[in-house]
Amino acid sequence: MRTTGGIEPETVREGMRLLEVDGAGFDPLDRKFLLTIIEQHDGGPVGIDTLAATLGEERGTLEDLVEPFLIQRGYLQRGPRGRLVTEATYRHLGIEPRTREGGLFST
Numbered sequence: 656m657r658t659t660g661g662i663e664p665e666t667v668r669e670g671m672r673l674l675e676v677d678g679a680g681f682d683p684l685d686r687k688f689l690l691t692i693i694e695q696h697d698g699g700p701v702g703i704d705t706l707a708a709t710l711g712e713e714r715g716t717l718e719d720l721v722e723p724f725l726i727q728r729g730y731l732q733r734g735p736r737g738r739l740v741t742e743a744t745y746r747h748l749g750i751e752p753r754t755r756e757g758g759l760f761s762t
Contacts, residue, residue: 689725692706692738692740693740693748693750698745698753699732699734699739700738701737705737731744
């Protein structure tokens with residue numbers, strides 16, 4: 656068998672599929688985190704302690720492992736009253752955002 660000495664794209668795709676990582680880099684915990692904010696807290700704001708309790712995860716795990724990636728990629732914002740998902744989150748997850756009077760996505 657002959658190889659190119661590098662990692663083949665198909666190998667990467669298969670690894671990502673096995674790890675359940677999507678095209679945006681979301682793993683199952685990322686999706687669960689964002690969906691919890693959307694489905695149980697109307698898109699936010701919601702406090703980190705509430706999210707940790709709801710997800711059964713440690714606050715530090717969410718703050719250190721989940722949030723930095725989502726904030727850097729523009730899917731999560733930290734506000735004075737808690738965490739909020741962005742319009743990009745709704746688009747990526749294929750969910751129609753609910754508009755709230757005077758809210759983040761109202762027109």
